[in-house]
Amino acid sequence: MPKDILSHIQSGMSGFSKGQKLIARYILDSYDKAAFMTASRLGKTVHVSESTVVRFASELGYDGYPAMQKALQEMIRSKLTSIQRIKVTNDRIGDHDILSTVMQADMEKIRLTLEEADREKFAQAVDAIVNARRIYILGVRSASALANFLGFYFNLIFENVLLIQAASASEVFEQLLRVGPEDVIIGISFPRYSKRTVKAMEFARDRGAHVVAITDGETSPLAPIATCTLTAKSDMASFVDSLVAPLSLVNALIVAIGRRMNNDLSDTFRALEQIWDEYDVYEKAEE
Template identity: 50%
Template sequence: MKESSLNILNRIQLNYKKLSKGQRLIADYIINNYDKVAFMTASKLGEKVGVSESTVVRFATALGYGGYPKLQKELQEFIKTKLTTVQRLELSSDYNDEEDILKKVMKADVENIKKTIEETDAYVFQSVTDIILEAKKVYILGLRSSTVLAEYLGFYLNFILDDVSVVPSGINDVFDQLINIDEKDVIIGISFPRYSKKTLEALKYAKTKRAAIIGITDSNYSPIKEIADFTLTARSNMASFVDSLVAPMSLINALIVGVSMKEKDKITSTFKTLENIWNEYDIYLKNRD
């Protein structure tokens, strides 16, 4: 396994014998307190462990990171799947100032979108739109907070494609809805921390039926990455206990537009028909003179 694909705890284990005495103290503290270290500065960590800030910086370099901020960023990604909702709420000290909450939350969302743009692979994005268009049937699965994303994606893809099904999480079990999935179909699995176990199980089942698997998730550490044929990632850095779904929604918007532009003639005809129906049944508020 390449070192770049290891999480921080794996890296510590791999390099432990090479570390200095002071660096081992840091390593031991991180192993036992990684949820706290993720939000500590290098100086604060050094103070806690009893070593200098420069020792902390050298420790990060010894593990293969380009400085302490990159180590800290990876720790924050790593703990997303580990923290309970209560722990996330307790760690949200940055959001205690009521007057500043609006700016901080919205700036975090803007930053999530910027990072998503930078990290999205154009080839993967185009491949995903092609797979969706070529599929006999498109299944969309998103549970818990991801339900809203799945419903939104399904709402618009139903205007473009002939057979789209948003897998519900209601009375019938998810697996009941996937009983007929096969190699001609595609399932889009949407999952963000804390990752739904049932979503992952359903995608694994679809894989046994040889369906194409597309994942929409938050990072390369997501368990969906190991299952999906193609994965689109959108940053979802936490703001308190709330999942930030702004960047995922923006990515899904782009996906809808990407698919629609390849079926422009078809959807133009569809919307002309729908406009007549909407007018006939008075669906939308009419413009006032």
């Protein structure tokens, strides 16, 4: 199946039935909306039956409508502007309760992430991190929250963690200057992807470092660079990035490594508790 689904639809237009042409034209004109419609809703929008929409997906060579929808979503993953995201989000929520809609969507992303998780790659990432000489962590824009979360806990577990500050491209490479074959870089990026993160990961890979990508799928520009890719579902449609599933994946990574480093982690917290007690770090509750 060609990666460019729009070109595939355009080239097959002459062979489509009347109903299929209606679907095709709508997708070509409004692919940013069609990518997030159910088969039923797409059919109602163009005034054809749901079964016609399903047959259209099969006509294109997809194994059902969800496969065609996924191809559309992957194609536009990094192309939607902020304005388009707002419009798509408004169309998807409509008159529904916002709190329920957003939380249920996040629950679905966690479910899909769990179903598609590659346990072997997850174990490979844990092994590489545990055995690394130095651990570099990079995430910019909204992904910086995940990078900071990961960096906070890794600094409790390891002595060799560098959370890369990505204020500028030059600063990123300055901090990666000594990266080498015994090191690991963990790059975190979701649509719209960060070129700065991609370039930094390429730099580390070219110098022999083990590259772990935390991203949304094999179509991500981070995936071809990484020696190990951990995927989590995100919501590229909303102007606010949904990082619930990625955060859950990061949390699982921290727990898995914490279990591997159990003795060292226990010693760390024992030392911290002694410091907290000695210096009276926590204020006592007012009487």
